[in-house]
Each structure stands twice: as C-alpha cells, then as structure tokens.
Amino acid sequence: MKQKLVTGIVIIFCLGVLVLAARWTPSDAGKGKIKVGQPAIGVVKVEGVLMSSGGTYGGTAGTADIMQALQEARKREDIKAVLLRIDSPGGSAVAAQEVGEEIDRVRAAGKPVVASMGDVAASGGYWIAASCDEIYANPATTTGSIGVITELLNVQGLFEKLGIRSEVIKSGPYKDMGSMNREITPEERQILEDLVGDVYQQFLEQVETGRKGKIKPEEVRALADGRVMTGKQAQKSGLVDTMGNYYDALDRARELAHIEGEPQVVELNSADPLTRLLSRFSASSLVNNNTRVPMAY
Amino acid sequence: MPITDMLYGVLFRPVATFGRLAEEKPLARAVGVWSLALVFTALVNAGIFRGQLGSALPFPALTQAASNLMWLYGLMYVLFSLALWFVISAVYTVLGELLFGVANGRGILTCMALAGVPAAFGPAFYLLGEVLSLQSLSWLLMLGVSLWTLVLKILALRETLDIDTARAVVIWILPYLAAALPVILGVIVVIASIGTL
Structure with missing residues (x-):
C-alpha cells in the first residue's frame, strides 16, 4: 500500500x-504577481565588483546577467522604464563599457533609465550610472572615483630569498611585460601609462556624454582625479541629479515613462535566496578588490 | 516483482531491491520502466530547450524551425542512452568476469537500467528551479540526483555481481578512466608542445 x-x-x-x-517560457521566471500586459518598470541590479565573466556568486556582478536583463527590458513591451540599482565599488573597465552600451540601447528604444545608488557606486559603478538618463543617490552614498588604475606585483626579492629563479624565453621585448619576477622597465612603464591613459579618456568621454548639459567637461576633468565623494557632494558638483532613495528613483522612472498610478515592478535579474546567502558569505572579502585587479579603475 | 515495488525499491530500498532483481532479472519490465524515464527526461529537456530558444534566437522563424526538430533530439537522446546502457553493461560484465571471475550479464542489464531511473529527476528539478527562480537550490538538487544515481549504479554492480563495494567501484570507474586516458594524454601533449610555441 505504502x-x-x-x-x-x-x-x-x-x-x-x-x-x-x-507551457514554460523563461519570461515566466520571477514574474510573481505581475499582471501581463500592464505597464511595468524593470529593475536591474548591479551588485558587487563588475566583471565581464563570472556570475552572481562571491560578491561579483557578472555582466552577462546584467546585459541579459537589460536586453529583456528593451524587448518586453510591458516594460516602459528601467531602474538600475547600483551597489558596486567598480571593477573591470570592459564590464562597465558593456553594460553602458546595453543601457544606451535601452534608451535608444525610447525607454528611460534611472540609476539609484546604494552604499557605493564608485568608479565602474559611476561609469554605468553616467550612462543613465538620471542619477539618484543617497546623501551618504560613496561615489566618484573617476579614474583608472593598474597594479603590478613584484615578488622578485621574495623569489630570490626562496631560491626560485624564472627563465623567460620570449618572442618580443614586451611579451612578459608586467611579470612579477622583475622590475618594470621605463619603456614598459610608458606603454602601461599610455594604456591606462587611453582607458581613462574613454571613461571621461562616457561621463561627459552621459552628463552633457549637467556638468561641464572641464569640471568633470577637474574632479576626475580618482577622488571619492559622498552623494551630497556629487550632487553639488553635478555628477548626481537628485538626492533620494530607491523608491524616489522608482517614482521618477514612472514619471519619465508616463505610467499612470502605481507601477508594477519586475526584478529582471533577481538572485534566488540561496545565491544571495552564498554571496553574502564572501562579499565582505571583496571590498576594495578593484584596486588589485589589473586594468581596473 | 510488480513495477510499483520495483520503482519504490530502487528509490528507497536499493540494496534489497537490487539483490532481488539480480536473481529474478525482469529485464523487459526494467527496460520498459527505464525507457519511460528516458522519454520523460527527453520531453522535459525539450520543454526547457524550447522555452529557452524563444529568448536565445533572434527570429521567430528560426525558433519555430528549431522547435520542429525537438522530436529528433528526443529520439536521439533515448536511442543513444539505450545504446550506451547496452555497451556499458557489456563492459561491466566483461570486467567482472576478467577481474573477479563473476558474471551476471542479464542481471547487470536489469539493475543498470533501473539504477538510471532517478536521473530523470535532474531536468525536472532544473525546470522547477527556473520556474520558481530557485536556481541555486535546483543545482544542488541536480547534484544530489547525480550522486544518488552514481551510488545506485555502484550498488547495482555490487549486488548483481555479489562483490564488495570497493570492487564494485573499481568496475564502475574503469571504463571512465579508459575513456579519459586519451584526453589526459592529449592534455599532456598540448602542455608539452606549448613550450615550443
């Protein structure tokens, strides 16, 4: 019987x-109580260190998920505006560029994108925010840090003490540029400085384009020395539009999209509870990790 | 043994059930149950694949064309699984005979077929994870199902050939090691050749 x-x-x-x-289609996932066909605001979360690869685990914000969410927002007819919730200390320049391009496409499709800054939206986090129509921040949000950094580790002395010696056979003089086994040469330093300078220019251009009419290019350049600032300071200097929390930004997105009444909110890249729990365990160890990643800014 | 008892036994009392099945060897019923599990897996996978195609492919016509080929994918999956089951069971029989002097070909075919039944829960959990947005939990469940199936296969070999667990593990792993050997050798050759680039 049993x-x-x-x-x-x-x-x-x-x-x-x-x-x-x-009967299943992927768009069913996470829809919850959403009424199909009614106008909605899509929420895309950018939480953690920005990386072109990698997922949501371990405090990193993999761009694949974020871009997919932005694409979905662009394609879905019921989504009329996007709210980007940013809580990121920065990360890879390429990752910020990729997300920025996807935001441009959403805006080109006639859907407004509003950024809402959480605890931190610095460096790459600000690059992304600058691509949005409007930026909301809390007075104590940490933002700014417009600049580029690459850091090389030199363990030559340690290796010598340990009796470890590296033999390098290379096809060109710069093939082992950045090697941790020796000092960097002046020529190599110049090449890397040019590289950092080029990415820095791209960052500046993105901020100047995104904040056109809100802050002058020369003012951006004066502030773009890598300094961090509070949300309040950033508003005074024109890097942020309005002081307000997540719900104020949501309300602004509703206004920009001309949605009448209370909007429906769809979280487009919400992590499941277990993922959030796992991320929390390792997130604390990744704070300020952006300074260690080569070509991060 | 009735099919309900067979299914219940494999899922919840595998040791005793495999021991009985190794003696009774109800091959036709075992293959029937496993074939149903394979068809179920193929249908669920087709549903998942079809659902994901809609967002992955740029044109509806392309999605439609790919959807039309689902039956072929399902058929190939079932046929390939049956062929692999037959071959691997034959290999296990030969290894049992060669290494430990025991053989039970029909018993191995029966038990290996039924040991593969729980694997059907893997795609089901994946689908539920996607629908309920609990992907991490579904991945853990899928990992659990894979380990469960692995343990069932080793138990099936142990009970069918009446050997101890260590010997069953040796028989189970040898074909995989043999299959991995060319890959390992290939990797070594590639690593060695990189130095000359």
Whole structure:
C-alpha cells in the first residue's frame, strides 16, 4: 500500500513537471504577481565588483546577467522604464563599457533609465550610472572615483630569498611585460601609462556624454582625479541629479515613462535566496578588490 | 516483482531491491520502466530547450524551425542512452568476469537500467528551479540526483555481481578512466608542445 502511494505521488509529480515543461517560457521566471500586459518598470541590479565573466556568486556582478536583463527590458513591451540599482565599488573597465552600451540601447528604444545608488557606486559603478538618463543617490552614498588604475606585483626579492629563479624565453621585448619576477622597465612603464591613459579618456568621454548639459567637461576633468565623494557632494558638483532613495528613483522612472498610478515592478535579474546567502558569505572579502585587479579603475 | 515495488525499491530500498532483481532479472519490465524515464527526461529537456530558444534566437522563424526538430533530439537522446546502457553493461560484465571471475550479464542489464531511473529527476528539478527562480537550490538538487544515481549504479554492480563495494567501484570507474586516458594524454601533449610555441 505504502509502495503504491509513494509511486503514485512520484508519477503525479512527473506528470505535473511534464505539463509545466509544455507551457514554460523563461519570461515566466520571477514574474510573481505581475499582471501581463500592464505597464511595468524593470529593475536591474548591479551588485558587487563588475566583471565581464563570472556570475552572481562571491560578491561579483557578472555582466552577462546584467546585459541579459537589460536586453529583456528593451524587448518586453510591458516594460516602459528601467531602474538600475547600483551597489558596486567598480571593477573591470570592459564590464562597465558593456553594460553602458546595453543601457544606451535601452534608451535608444525610447525607454528611460534611472540609476539609484546604494552604499557605493564608485568608479565602474559611476561609469554605468553616467550612462543613465538620471542619477539618484543617497546623501551618504560613496561615489566618484573617476579614474583608472593598474597594479603590478613584484615578488622578485621574495623569489630570490626562496631560491626560485624564472627563465623567460620570449618572442618580443614586451611579451612578459608586467611579470612579477622583475622590475618594470621605463619603456614598459610608458606603454602601461599610455594604456591606462587611453582607458581613462574613454571613461571621461562616457561621463561627459552621459552628463552633457549637467556638468561641464572641464569640471568633470577637474574632479576626475580618482577622488571619492559622498552623494551630497556629487550632487553639488553635478555628477548626481537628485538626492533620494530607491523608491524616489522608482517614482521618477514612472514619471519619465508616463505610467499612470502605481507601477508594477519586475526584478529582471533577481538572485534566488540561496545565491544571495552564498554571496553574502564572501562579499565582505571583496571590498576594495578593484584596486588589485589589473586594468581596473 | 510488480513495477510499483520495483520503482519504490530502487528509490528507497536499493540494496534489497537490487539483490532481488539480480536473481529474478525482469529485464523487459526494467527496460520498459527505464525507457519511460528516458522519454520523460527527453520531453522535459525539450520543454526547457524550447522555452529557452524563444529568448536565445533572434527570429521567430528560426525558433519555430528549431522547435520542429525537438522530436529528433528526443529520439536521439533515448536511442543513444539505450545504446550506451547496452555497451556499458557489456563492459561491466566483461570486467567482472576478467577481474573477479563473476558474471551476471542479464542481471547487470536489469539493475543498470533501473539504477538510471532517478536521473530523470535532474531536468525536472532544473525546470522547477527556473520556474520558481530557485536556481541555486535546483543545482544542488541536480547534484544530489547525480550522486544518488552514481551510488545506485555502484550498488547495482555490487549486488548483481555479489562483490564488495570497493570492487564494485573499481568496475564502475574503469571504463571512465579508459575513456579519459586519451584526453589526459592529449592534455599532456598540448602542455608539452606549448613550450615550443
């Protein structure tokens, strides 16, 4: 009797899964109580160190998920505006560029994008924010840090003490540029400085384009020395538009999209509870990690 | 043994059930149950694949064309799984005979087929994780299902050939090691050749 009951439950479960498989589409995920067809605001979260690769685990914000969410926001007819919730100390320049380009596409599709800064939206986090139509920050938010950094580690002395010696056979003089086994040469330093300078120019251009009419290019350049500032200071200097929290930014997105009444909110890249828990365990160890990643800023 | 008892036994009392199945060897019923599990897996995978195609492909016509080929994918999956089951069971029989002097070909075919049944829960958990936005939990469940299936296969070998667990593990792992050997050698050759680039 018990066997038949358990087997019956297993068979019913399987039939249920089959019905679900026949009807499922990915956009069903996380829809919850959303009323299909009614206008909505898509929320995209950028939380953690920005990386072109990697996922949501361990306090990193992988751009694949973020870009996919922005693409979905652009394609879905019910989503009329996007709120970008940023809580990131920065990360890879390429990652910020990729997300910035996707934000441009959402805006080109006629959908306003509003940035809401959480604890930190510095460096790459600000690069992304600068791509949005408007920026909301809390007075104590840490932002700014417009600049580029690359850091090289030299363990030559340590290796010598340990009796470890590296033999390098290379096809060109700069092939082992940045090697941790020797001092950097003046020529190599110049090449890396040019590289950092080029990415810095791209960062400045993005901020100047995104904040056009709100802050003068020469003012951006004066502030773009890597300094961090509070949300309040950033508003005074024109890097942020308005002081307000997540809900103020949500309300502004609703206004810009001309949505009447209370908007529906769709979280487009919400991590499941277990992912959030796992991320929390390792997130604290990644604070300020951006300074260690080569070509991060 | 009735099919309900067979299914319940494999899922919840595998040691005793495999021991009985190794003697009774109800091959046709075991293959029937496992084939149903394979068809179920193929259908769920097709549903997941079809659902994901919609957002992955740029044109609806392309999505439609790919959807039309789902039945072929499902058929290939079932046929390939059956062929692999037959081959691997034959290899296990030969290894049992060669290494430990025990053989039970029909018993191995029966038990290996039924040991693969719980694997059908993997795609089901994946789908539920996607629908409920609990992807991490579904990945953990899928990992659990994979380990469960692995343990069931080793138990099936142990009970069918009446050997101890260590010997069953040796028989189970040898074909995989043999398959991995060319890959390992390939990696070594590639690493060695990188130095000359």
